[in-house]
Amino acid sequence: IAGITQAPTSQILAAGRRMTLRCTQDMRHNAMYWYRQDLGLGLRLIHYSNTAGTTGKGEVPDGYSVSRANTDDFPLTLASAVPSQTSVYFCASSELTSHDYNEQFFGPGTRLTVL
Amino acid sequence: GQNIDQPTEMTATEGAIVQINCTYQTSGFNGLFWYQQHAGEAPTFLSYNVLDGLEEKGRFSSFLSRSKGYSYLLLKELQMKDSASYLCAVIDSNYQLIWGAGTKLIIKP
Numbered sequence: 499i500a501g502i503t504q505a506p507t508s509q510i511l512a513a514g515r516r517m518t519l520r521c522t523q524d525m526r527h528n529a530m531y532w533y534r535q536d537l538g539l540g541l542r543l544i545h546y547s548n549t550a551g552t553t554g555k556g557e558v559p560d561g562y563s564v565s566r567a568n569t570d571d572f573p574l575t576l577a578s579a580v581p582s583q584t585s586v587y588f589c590a591s592s593e594l595t596s597h598d599y600n601e602q603f604f605g606p607g608t609r610l611t612v613l
Numbered sequence: 614g615q616n617i618d619q620p621t622e623m624t625a626t627e628g629a630i631v632q633i634n635c636t637y638q639t640s641g642f643n644g645l646f647w648y649q650q651h652a653g654e655a656p657t658f659l660s661y662n663v664l665d666g667l668e669e670k671g672r673f674s675s676f677l678s679r680s681k682g683y684s685y686l687l688l689k690e691l692q693m694k695d696s697a698s699y700l701c702a703v704i705d706s707n708y709q710l711i712w713g714a715g716t717k718l719i720i721k722p
Contacts (some may be wrong), residue, residue, distance in 0.1 A: 523717075539714060540617075540714035601646065602658075604657070606655050
């Protein structure tokens with residue numbers, strides 16, 4: 499694989515179900531991010547991780563959890579899905595260095611519909 | 614609060630020039646990105662400005678004025694494939710990336 503992959507590509511989910519969106523990168527970037535993108539609202543950060551073993555909350559973390567057991571993987575879990583979580587979810591990664599900010603590379607996205 | 618403003622939609626003609634503006638009000642400033650996003654696809658990096666002035670990269674240029682909280686993306690010799698959304702994003706004082714809602718650019722023949 500090259501870059502960032504996400505799975506699944508799309509999913510229809512019943513409300514109340516648990517769902518994990520997968521994200522894997524092979525660029526050895528230390529920082530990874532999960533965004534949701536809704537029409538007219540732009541990208542909103544859900545959770546992020548600056549390095550393996552650490553995670554942080556973004557702008558809209560409620561209802562979502564993440565883990566970062568290693569450098570490559572950054573799964574996003576919806577513990578009990580609700581219709582307002584219907585969105586397109588993008589995973590991204592970047593090389594984060596002190597006092598410097600590098601571009602983020604995005605995965606292809608997961609289109610999630612919660613009914 | 615933090616705010617980034619971009620026009621929602623713009624229309625331009627193939628072969629012409631278009632300027633997409635971005636104004637921002639953020640807690641601190643550590644740089645500004647422009648990304649391109651085609652419909653149904655992921656955003657891809659276009660440019661990064663941290664100092665005032667114009668950065669040119671082929672048909673695309675990006676300008677920054679930190680004192681005015683203002684940037685623009687200039688696209689020259691427009692091609693049909695430039696039809697996409699253009700996202701402005703600012704790095705704030707906490708090194709968080711704040712995203713604008715994007716400008717949808719429609720190119721007509």
